[in-house]
Amino acid sequence: MSTFFSSQLKNLAPYTPGEQPQDQQYVKLNTNESPYPPSAGVIAALNDKEAADLRLYSDPECKELKKALAGYYGVEPENIYVGNGSDEALNFAFLSYATDGRGVAFADITYGFYPVFADLYHIPVQIVPLKSDFSIAPKDYYGLNKTIVIANPNAPTGLALSRDEMEGIIKANPDSVVVVDEAYVDFGAESCVELTKIYPNLLVVQTYSKSRSMAGARLGYAIGNAELIRDLETVKFSTNPYNVNRLTLRAGVQAIAEQDYYTENCKKIMATRAYTKEKLEALGFTVLDSRSNFLFAMKPGTDGGAIYRGLKERGVLVRHFDKDPIRDYNRITIGTPEQMDIFLKKLEELL
Numbered sequence: 553m554s555t556f557f558s559s560q561l562k563n564l565a566p567y568t569p570g571e572q573p574q575d576q577q578y579v580k581l582n583t584n585e586s587p588y589p590p591s592a593g594v595i596a597a598l599n600d601k602e603a604a605d606l607r608l609y610s611d612p613e614c615k616e617l618k619k620a621l622a623g624y625y626g627v628e629p630e631n632i633y634v635g636n637g638s639d640e641a642l643n644f645a646f647l648s649y650a651t652d653g654r655g656v657a658f659a660d661i662t663y664g665f666y667p668v669f670a671d672l673y674h675i676p677v678q679i680v681p682l683k684s685d686f687s688i689a690p691k692d693y694y695g696l697n698k699t700i701v702i703a704n705p706n707a708p709t710g711l712a713l714s715r716d717e718m719e720g721i722i723k724a725n726p727d728s729v730v731v732v733d734e735a736y737v738d739f740g741a742e743s744c745v746e747l748t749k750i751y752p753n754l755l756v757v758q759t760y761s762k763s764r765s766m767a768g769a770r771l772g773y774a775i776g777n778a779e780l781i782r783d784l785e786t787v788k789f790s791t792n793p794y795n796v797n798r799l800t801l802r803a804g805v806q807a808i809a810e811q812d813y814y815t816e817n818c819k820k821i822m823a824t825r826a827y828t829k830e831k832l833e834a835l836g837f838t839v840l841d842s843r844s845n846f847l848f849a850m851k852p853g854t855d856g857g858a859i860y861r862g863l864k865e866r867g868v869l870v871r872h873f874d875k876d877p878i879r880d881y882n883r884i885t886i887g888t889p890e891q892m893d894i895f896l897k898k899l900e901e902l903l
């Protein structure tokens with residue numbers, strides 16, 4: 553740290569992304585990327601002409617993409633914020649709806665970026681513990697009177713609340729914004745997007761990083777009441793108006809035109825998830841009921857850290873969180889059936 557670093561920031565503990573090794577070829581099951589490439593039209597859209605056009609700024613209003621997303625989700629373009637990954641939309645939501653002393657509430661076990669955003673903006677945090685089976689008790693969030701952030705499905709557990717359960721939380725907090733992070737919703741959970749038409753305090757955040765195979769393009773969006781969206785736009789135009797680059801905007805529009813391909817991939821991943829869960833259970837693992845593109849699993853009596861390290865030595869990367877009470881678990885991204893067979897074979901060797 554330099555002596556010049558703001559005293560406001562010097563105690564900040566930044567988010568630790570999953571390993572992105574650039575050297576060895578791992579079977580990479582650690583950061584919930586899709587094992588399938590973007591659709592053919594997306595790859596074709598990133599052509600010489602688009603590259604030559606990089607001399608021009610991108611559309612700061614992201615008009616074409618908002619129109620495509622609005623058509624797909626049955627809302628209006630004014631109900632959509634487009635961002636540089638959903639991490640940016642979440643960042644701006646924390647900044648917009650919780651920095652004035654209101655505070656924020658989220659689960660003790662959830663996406664690791666939430667505490668970092670809270671820390672960054674000095675937002676008071678109310679931690680809402682999960683139940684002992686790692687599920688969320690909706691009533692714990694009723695009437696909290698602060699901004700609420702819920703990943704649904706949750707990470708790294710993969711467990712999801714139903715839309716009705718989410719609606720209960722949204723209804724019971726009419727004076728607070730409820731941010732629902734739906735990064736994994738396309739893998740078998742119920743989305744709250746429809747509810748944004750009824751509840752002006754609901755912001756749904758989604759991403760192209762998981763179900764649309766574009767983690768490297770950095771594209772996310774938020775859907776909500778037009779006034780909530782305008783708040784996010786105000787923050788964006790006060791920090792980085794060209795937050796989404798031209799190539800990514802192009803790819804984002806094209807992906808919506810080829811949504812069937814991505815829906816098919818999600819089905820494949822869900823089938824591979826069921827196959828992998830069954831095999832893990834046969835090996836004695838406890839596996840949570842995931843609605844996401846990963847499994848959260850532990851083997852009673854076996855050290856989760858040792859499993860993580862043993863797999864890494866054998867060329868398979870999974871994600872281990874060295875914290876109570878999930879230290880014995882590993883989060884395993886669902887890859888292709890072939891990748892999962894390698895994972896299972898290496899795991900069996902290790903055990």
Ligand SMILES: *Cc1c(COP(=O)(O)O)cnc(C)c1O
Nearest residue numbers: 637638639663707735759761772
């Ligand atoms: C992956 C993930 C995100 C971030 O996605 P980007 O769009 O790549 O920034 C947000 N929330 C959760 C819960 C995630 O797992």
